[in-house]
Amino acid sequence: MGKDLRSFLAMLEQRNRGELLRITRQVDPVYEVSVIQQKLAAAGRYPVLYFEDVRGSSLPLVTNLFGTYDLLGLALDVVEPKSKADYLAEYLRRENDHKAVREVPIRTAPVKQIILTGDQVDLSTLPIAWHAEKDSGRYIVVGGMVMRDPETGVINVGMYRHEVRGNRAVLCMFIPAHHAAYIYRRYKELKRPMEAALFIGHHPAVCLGMCTREPIEVDEYEVMGGFLDEALEVVPAETVDLPVPARAEIVLEGTFDFAKETLDGPFAEYTGYYGHRALCAWFDVRCITMRRDAIYHDLDPAHREHNYAATLGNESAVYKAVKNVVPSVRAVHRPASGCCVYHVYVSISKRLQGEGKMAGLAALSAVHNIKHVFVVDEDVDIYNEEEVLWAVATRLEADQDISIISHCLGANLDPSAYGERRFEPGHMTTKVIFDATRPVTLPFSERITPPKEVWDRIKLEDYIDGWSARERATDRPSLAV
Numbered sequence: 001m002g003k004d005l006r007s008f009l010a011m012l013e014q015r016n017r018g019e020l021l022r023i024t025r026q027v028d029p030v031y032e033v034s035v036i037q038q039k040l041a042a043a044g045r046y047p048v049l050y051f052e053d054v055r056g057s058s059l060p061l062v063t064n065l066f067g068t069y070d071l072l073g074l075a076l077d078v079v080e081p082k083s084k085a086d087y088l089a090e091y092l093r094r095e096n097d098h099k100a101v102r103e104v105p106i107r108t109a110p111v112k113q114i115i116l117t118g119d120q121v122d123l124s125t126l127p128i129a130w131h132a133e134k135d136s137g138r139y140i141v142v143g144g145m146v147m148r149d150p151e152t153g154v155i156n157v158g159m160y161r162h163e164v165r166g167n168r169a170v171l172c173m174f175i176p177a178h179h180a181a182y183i184y185r186r187y188k189e190l191k192r193p194m195e196a197a198l199f200i201g202h203h204p205a206v207c208l209g210m211c212t213r214e215p216i217e218v219d220e221y222e223v224m225g226g227f228l229d230e231a232l233e234v235v236p237a238e239t240v241d242l243p244v245p246a247r248a249e250i251v252l253e254g255t256f257d258f259a260k261e262t263l264d265g266p267f268a269e270y271t272g273y274y275g276h277r278a279l280c281a282w283f284d285v286r287c288i289t290m291r292r293d294a295i296y297h298d299l300d301p302a303h304r305e306h307n308y309a310a311t312l313g314n315e316s317a318v319y320k321a322v323k324n325v326v327p328s329v330r331a332v333h334r335p336a337s338g339c340c341v342y343h344v345y346v347s348i349s350k351r352l353q354g355e356g357k358m359a360g361l362a363a364l365s366a367v368h369n370i371k372h373v374f375v376v377d378e379d380v381d382i383y384n385e386e387e388v389l390w391a392v393a394t395r396l397e398a399d400q401d402i403s404i405i406s407h408c409l410g411a412n413l414d415p416s417a418y419g420e421r422r423f424e425p426g427h428m429t430t431k432v433i434f435d436a437t438r439p440v441t442l443p444f445s446e447r448i449t450p451p452k453e454v455w456d457r458i459k460l461e462d463y464i465d466g467w468s469a470r471e472r473a474t475d476r477p478s479l480a481v
């Protein structure tokens with residue numbers, strides 16, 4: 001009960017496996033927070049980072065909550081997985097297990113410990129980071145923006161980028177196809193004032209919940225409850241007619257000013273390139289409620305944690321689409337090398353001729369932004385890119401096993417996307433299926449695997465002095481036999 005950001009951090013601390021790193025030395029929220037995260041990534045390290053002392057603010061900052069695929073598993077309480085495929089299995093179990101919210105008394109809601117209104121509202125007191133040199137400013141990147149559908153009253157929550165404008169306003173970049181944009185447009189058409197609340201800092205399962213693409217009729221607080229595996233605790237906001245998460249760290253309440261729509265950006269994006277400027281809504285903040293010792297949650301948008309935050313949701317969509325046509329699908333993974341978006345690895349237990357290509361077609365049609373699908377047999381570990389590429393090297397012949405479909409709807413942020421003509425800007429991309437599965441009715445060379453009894457019996461620490469626990473974790477069958 002009572003899961004939140006700090007219960008998650010406490011769990012990491014208790015595990016004591018280096019998944020959480022505390023930094024006591026003062027850091028500047030301008031570039032330094034992101035560069036420390038990026039330097040660790042360059043060294044192959046992706047711990048959650050807890051900056052205790054951020055210049056210009058009395059609040060600590062936590063980032064990289066989605067830095068590894070394993071952290072996603074931990075967000076879903078999969079603490080000792082047998083395989084990484086367990087994470088998607090748990091995600092699939094929770095995504096339809098919606099749970100009604102639980103309203104709690106205001107006096108017990110940590111997010112109400114401090115209430116700031118009027119002149120007390122000052123966003124400059126929060127440690128909001130400036131992530132990349134050519135970004136247009138400081139951005140809140142990992143909040144949950146809560147709003148009500150003006151017609152149905154259903155709660156919608158999503159994660160959007162918010163450039164800070166002055167001390168009492170933030171911009172909101174709603175992608176036109178997203179529900180938030182639809183709801184925003186509807187308020188405008190109806191000429192009704194639109195209220196919202198942006199909460200920052202909660203259990204990472206809550207963040208996974210806000211990135212799912214449920215029908216607009218679905219209450220996304222209930223979706224978050226499913227991912228949390230317990231009802232989300234809520235309390236009424238102070239100045240707007242909305243429930244807000246009682247165990248959030250910080251809530252910004254306010255209203256939209258339709259007359260002030262403006263462009264934000266450039267903004268460092270998940271692709272590793274600067275994204276273009278975009279039209280944004282203007283959100284006036286009229287109240288801040290927060291914990292007495294609030295922790296500010298940040299995310300580096302150009303770091304792979306941006307992509308991992310949404311990857312299980314996308315894997316789930318692909319898995320379900322492939323399962324429809326190839327019921328023997330074993331696992332689906334969207335690796336960081338493809339920004340967790342453009343590449344998908346699918347493993348199937350192939351039973352029929354043509355299932356490899358069918359799995360590829362289904363995966364491509366599941367999510368528009370996928371570009372390259374690699375379909376492999378079930379003996380290939382799709383969480384190990386070396387194995388996937390080994391399968392491509394040894395089981396695929398390009399003339400028959402690669403299918404190319406040009407001029408498809410793709411991701412508009414893909415820097416190589418094109419328009420009606422190849423080099424004009426647009427959002428079309430060329431899709432490719434790499435079918436690296438073996439034939440089902442013809443013999444194929446036998447893969448070498450180590451003798452099982454010997455593999456299980458040999459313990460490297462018995463042969464090699466100082467074989468560490470960390471190295472033991474990678475002591476598993478691989479190609480290098």
Ligand SMILES: Cc1cc2nc3c(=O)[nH]c(=O)nc-3n(C[C@H](O)[C@H](O)[C@H](O)COP(=O)(O)O)c2cc1C
Binds near residue numbers: 158159180
């Ligand atoms: C770190 C992160 C940043 C995101 N930024 C944006 C954004 O700026 N604008 C947007 O429309 N969606 C953004 N998304 C995706 C949405 O949060 C996600 O698609 C969500 O489901 C949209 O909800 P909605 O359809 O209810 O509006 C982001 C996702 C992540 C993980």
